Amino acid sequence: MDRTRFFVRVSAIFALIGAFMGSHMAGGGGYQLSAIHAHILVVGWLSLFAFAIFYKVFSIPKHSKLATFHVWSSFIGVFGLTSGMWLYYTQPVAGMETFNTIFFIVGGTVLLFAFICFAIMVFVHGALISED
Template sequence: MDRTRFFVRVSAIYALIGSFMGSHMAGGGGSQLSAVHAHILVVGWLSLFAFAIFYKVFSIPKTSKLASFHVWSSFIGVFGLTTGMWLYNTQPIEGIETLNLIFFIVGGTILLIAFVCFAIMAFVHGKFISEE
């Protein structure tokens, strides 16, 4: 799998969703979903794009299990957090409020684990990270 291409494409989707939400909120005059909009842009677009740049700039081995775990936990965590936030804030289906909250918390926790994994990877694969 090309990690850079994957992260750039997924981040582009989040950029479109976040931009659309911002336009919709601006046009409609409501800001009820501004936290969801901000998280979609920050963790969905910016973080995933930054990870794409990281994998493009530094030669992290393609066989790294840590890098593979980072890619998938980032993807699942961003999806879970942003979707969970949206579900929690909009409550589109009556009677599943607890499930919405669990989705939100589990997604956020997986994303936190992805960021911890990224920090660990910066040290484990430190020899590949240089200005040369």
């Protein structure tokens, strides 16, 4: 799998969703979903795009289990956090409050593990991260 291409494509989708949400909120004058909008843009667009640049600039081994875990936990975490936030704040289906809360928490926790994994990876593959 091309990690850079994957992250750039997914980040582009989150950028479109975030921009559309922002445009819709501004046009309608309702800012109730601004926290979700901000998280979609920050963790969905900005963080995933930054990870894409990281993999493009530095020669992290293609078969690194740490990198593979990072890629998938980032994707699952961002999707889980942002959709969980939407479910939690909008409560689109009555009686699903507990599920929505758990979905939100699990998504955020998976994303936290992705960031922890990234920090570990930076030190494990530190010799590959250089200006040379």
